[in-house]
Amino acid sequence: MRHAIDPGPMAVEDITPDVLLDKVTNLKYKEWRLMQICATKVGEDRYEVLYTFGHGYKMFSYRLTISDEDKINSITSIYDIAYLYENEMHDMFGIQVEMINIDFKGHLFRMGRETPFK
Amino acid sequence: MSLAQFSKTAIRNLFHKPVTEKYPFVPKEYGERTRGHIENDISKCVLCGLCMMRCPSHAITVNKAAYTWQINPFSCVQCNYCVEGCPKKSLTMKNTYTKPDTQKTSVVLKYSAERIAGEEARRKAMIEKAMAAKKAAEAKKAAAAQEAAPAGTGKAEVQ
Amino acid sequence: MSKISVVPFGPQHPVLPEPIHLDLVIQDEKVLSAIPSIGFVHRGLESLVDKRDFKEMVLVAERICGICSFGHGMGYCEAVEKIMNITVPDRARFLRTMFQEMSRLHSHTMWLGLAADAFGYESLFMECWRIREKILDMLEMATGGRVIFSICDVGGLRKDVPDEMLAEFDRRFAALKSDYDHVTEIFLNDDAVKSRLCGVGVMTIQQANDLGCCGPFLRASGVRRDARMTNYEAYGELDFEPVTANEGDSYARCKVRIGEIYQSIDLIRQCIAKMPAGEVQAPVKGLPDGEYMMRIEQPRGEALYYVKANGTKNLTRFRVRTPTFANIPGLMEIMKGTEVADVATLILTIDPCISCTER
Numbered sequence: 001m002r003h004a005i006d007p008g009p010m011a012v013e014d015i016t017p018d019v020l021l022d023k024v025t026n027l028k029y030k031e032w033r034l035m036q037i038c039a040t041k042v043g044e045d046r047y048e049v050l051y052t053f054g055h056g057y058k059m060f061s062y063r064l065t066i067s068d069e070d071k072i073n074s075i076t077s078i079y080d081i082a083y084l085y086e087n088e089m090h091d092m093f094g095i096q097v098e099m100i101n102i103d104f105k106g107h108l109f110r111m112g113r114e115t116p117f118k
Numbered sequence: 119m120s121l122a123q124f125s126k127t128a129i130r131n132l133f134h135k136p137v138t139e140k141y142p143f144v145p146k147e148y149g150e151r152t153r154g155h156i157e158n159d160i161s162k163c164v165l166c167g168l169c170m171m172r173c174p175s176h177a178i179t180v181n182k183a184a185y186t187w188q189i190n191p192f193s194c195v196q197c198n199y200c201v202e203g204c205p206k207k208s209l210t211m212k213n214t215y216t217k218p219d220t221q222k223t224s225v226v227l228k229y230s231a232e233r234i235a236g237e238e239a240r241r242k243a244m245i246e247k248a249m250a251a252k253k254a255a256e257a258k259k260a261a262a263a264q265e266a267a268p269a270g271t272g273k274a275e276v277q
Numbered sequence: 278m279s280k281i282s283v284v285p286f287g288p289q290h291p292v293l294p295e296p297i298h299l300d301l302v303i304q305d306e307k308v309l310s311a312i313p314s315i316g317f318v319h320r321g322l323e324s325l326v327d328k329r330d331f332k333e334m335v336l337v338a339e340r341i342c343g344i345c346s347f348g349h350g351m352g353y354c355e356a357v358e359k360i361m362n363i364t365v366p367d368r369a370r371f372l373r374t375m376f377q378e379m380s381r382l383h384s385h386t387m388w389l390g391l392a393a394d395a396f397g398y399e400s401l402f403m404e405c406w407r408i409r410e411k412i413l414d415m416l417e418m419a420t421g422g423r424v425i426f427s428i429c430d431v432g433g434l435r436k437d438v439p440d441e442m443l444a445e446f447d448r449r450f451a452a453l454k455s456d457y458d459h460v461t462e463i464f465l466n467d468d469a470v471k472s473r474l475c476g477v478g479v480m481t482i483q484q485a486n487d488l489g490c491c492g493p494f495l496r497a498s499g500v501r502r503d504a505r506m507t508n509y510e511a512y513g514e515l516d517f518e519p520v521t522a523n524e525g526d527s528y529a530r531c532k533v534r535i536g537e538i539y540q541s542i543d544l545i546r547q548c549i550a551k552m553p554a555g556e557v558q559a560p561v562k563g564l565p566d567g568e569y570m571m572r573i574e575q576p577r578g579e580a581l582y583y584v585k586a587n588g589t590k591n592l593t594r595f596r597v598r599t600p601t602f603a604n605i606p607g608l609m610e611i612m613k614g615t616e617v618a619d620v621a622t623l624i625l626t627i628d629p630c631i632s633c634t635e636r
Contacts, residue, residue, distance in 0.1 A: 010570050033489045036581050036598035052570060052581065057507050059570065081489050081606040084313075102312065109316035109635065117324055124463055127404060137407055151436075153421040174329060174336050197336045197427045202435070211421075 012050070012061045017072050020051075023062060024075050027053050034075075035059065037085035039093045041117065047095060051075070066095070076101040084108070092117040152213040153196040158187055160227040162208035169200035169209060185229040185237065191216045192223075279305055284617070288317050292395045292621040295631035299624075303617060311612040311620075313605050319635040323595055330590040331357060331565055332431055341597060342633040343424045344387065347380045348575045349597065349633075350429040352582040355509060356571035357431050360586055363561060367511075367553040369433035374511040375548040376416075376426060377573075382541040383412040383424075384576035385534045388628045389464060392531065395625045396473040401463060408456050415446055433558035440552075447549045450542050457542075461535045474528040478611035478623045481525060490607040492578020492600045493537065494627050496521045497529035504574035515547050527626045534628075564588055575600055577628050599633040 015023060032053040040048045042065070049064040049072065066072060074097050076082045086097045087108040094115035106114065139146065148154060165187060167180040177193035178200060180186075194216070201209045229237065281304050288296030296317040302309045325337050339350035351373055358365060365373075390405030413423045419438050420426035428435050464470055480490070485498035495502060496519060503519035505512045520536035522529035565586035572581055578600030585594040604627045611623055 010568060031486075033486060035489065035579075035603075036583075036596075038583060038594075038596045038598070040585055040594040040596075042593065050583065056502070057504075059572065061570065079489075081487075084602065084605060104314075107316075108314070109319045111316070111319060111321075116321055124401065124467065127459065127463075128400065131400075137410075149418045149421070151419070151421040152417055153427065172333065174333055195336075195340065195425075196422070198421070198435070199333065199336055199427075213421075 010061070011059065012063050014063050014065070017064050017066060017070065020062070020064060021073055021075065021078070024051065024078050027060075028078050031055065032060070034079040034082055034085075037075075037082060037089060039089045039095055039117075041093065047093060049089070049095065068094075071096045071098050073098055074100040091115070094118045148213040148215075150213065152215075153198055154212050154214045155191055155196070155216045156189060156194060156200065157210050157212050158189070158227055159208045159210070160187060160229065161233075162206050163187055163227075164206055164208075166205060168203050168205065172199050172203050174199065185234050187227045188224055190222065190224040192219075281309065286311075286620060290621065292625065293629075294391060295629065297624070297629060297631050299612075299620070301612070301617065301620065306616050306618075308612050308615050308617060308620060311609050313609060315605075315631065315635055317635075318632050320632075322636050323597065326592040326595045328591075331586065331592055332561075334592065334595060335430060336427060338595070338597075339425055339427060339429070341636055342599075342630055344384045344630060345380065345575045345577065345580070345599075345633060346425045347376050347429065348573055348580065349582075350426075351377060351510070352571050352573045352580055352597075353584065353595065354429050354431050355573065356569045356582045356584040357565055357586075359569040359571065360565045360567040360584060361431075361561070361563065363432050363559050365433050366556045366559055368437070368555045369557040369559075370511045371548050371552050372434055372438055372557065373429065374515070375545050376420070376428065377510070378541045378544045378548070379412060379416055381576040382538060382545070383409050383416070384628075385538050385541070386412065388534060388576075388625075389460065389531075389538075392622070392625050393464075393470075395622050396470065398469065401460070404460050408453070408460065411449070411453065411456075415449060418442065419446075430558065432561040433556070435558075437557045443549045443552060447546055450545055454539070454542060457538055461538070464531055464535060470531075471528065473619075473622060474531055474626075475526060477527045477619050478615055478626060479524070479526045480607060480611050484610055485525070485607065488607040488610055489603050490578075491603050492575070492628075493520075493530055493533040494578065494604050494607060497533045498525040499523040504572050504579040507572060509571075509573060511548065511551075514551065515544055517544055527622060530626045564590055565592070577601055577630055577633075578604065597633075597636055599630065599636075601627070601630045601634045604629075605634075 032055045035052040035054045038050050042048050045068045047066050049066065051062045053060050064072065072095065074082065074086055076086065080101055083100050083102045086100050087104045089095050090097055091106055091109045092115065165180050165182050165185065170178045170180045174197060175193050175195050177190045179188040198211055201211050281302060284301045284303055286299040286301050287293055288298045298314040300312045300314065322337055322341055326334060329337055335350050335353055338353040339346045341349045386405050386409040390402045393401035393405060416426065417423050419442060420428045480498045482499045485495050485500055499521055501519050501521050506519065517540055520533050520540055522532050566588035568585040570581060570583045572579060580600055581598035583594065583596040584592060586592045608624065608627050612620060615623060
């Protein structure tokens, strides 16, 4: 009624891992903030990684689809707060993320078993 | 004077009656909707096992062979989901909390002796009926096979 | 200048309500930097989607945390409803908004108490929790649970709240305002409180934006952003403005939360006044297929609920990004340059909820 801000349907763009850093840098220059990064297991040895960004009340996501062996680049050089999400992703799903600024090397979460969501 | 802000409250509290209740001496009054603990009216229960399947914390175990319904009240999270799904409405949510205990005991409910006897008789009757039906079906099948056999051989001869 | 040393802080500490571990790099009494370490209470609730069907997951989602419990259930339900195109009945929308605001109210009151406890004001702590108990009593009356309500369901609510009870709540909330006046006056004006909060842990508006902070932590730095403005549930039909402060220090965070307490009481009373009649549960047919990212405002800030379904009764993924997770980098930033004695108070000013964070 009063505030006409409608989030609408979920906005996602599928991209390939090699253009990830370019696209994210672009958003950073447009002053978007990082909201979350999460991984989803979508089949045997297939994972989706969702990077969600926000600007005001707008939300937008980039999606990568990767396999077990693929290594993805860390975006901590652009958004340095991403280290928590990337470490979480590594701990839970065993996704290999390269060049994180603070790398916990699988010790962010203290769990009885390695990569439980894999 | 911002230093003595709290003194008003402090002085009032000195002469005020306590807001807490003397619990074991004054019994606690529970609200009508309070989710306290689960009770099962075993005389209505048909041991269908839906509550066991629905329970998010695996607190309920139903054993059809032994005619028992078992709940571990210390695992129960009082979500009311089993009560909503009970087809015979034998489960109810009572508004008193689970009684504290020194160890994690469980509550086991069993059918009465007469009901077990009745169930056993019913089961036996059902098995007998099934056996009879099976026998009849087998006999019918054998007869059909006998009938089909000459026809089959006849066909082979034609070839 | 003395040498630099590393001091572990937590996970067991008198001031911490929940376990979080920090490695503080200190020189003399000054903190140079801090490295967070979490994971002491990880339970893996998100992975239960494999074993529980999508309706049962509401109950699991609610049990992620004791304080923001209703919001977790509601955020999950909203996301599933968006996927399945279910229109929630008006009465259920207003009741959900009311319960969410009541959760915010008791969470902020609890925070005020914990903050008072952290800077050594025991009697104020008890005063705050005494008020909170009144809210919990109301919640138990309406839903049956003190902190975990188990009332939210996909498509609406499990049970209705009768109008007489709502009228009674309205009366009680009107009376509650004077109780709060009493306590908040001490928080805002007492010298003992001010000396511990004013000018401690300052966060600038630029830092708050860059570090992706959310909730009262963000709004205390002057950013006017509140996820309730995105019109989910009945918020679009209620009259409110985000509460902000400009100082960015601990005192400002306290001020924002106190402002939100009054705002919540106001919103609850608006909800009760505008409460429509009718059903509270819409029929749910079929199974979810698709994905949605839902954003709601929890007492501690903006929470994200990502639900991905594949047309079976079990979901593919359920992910919660809790406000505390987003606030940890901000917390590390405000620690820099503060006294070691202030670290405990600073951790509390972001209102950490670690069991939410680790799920």
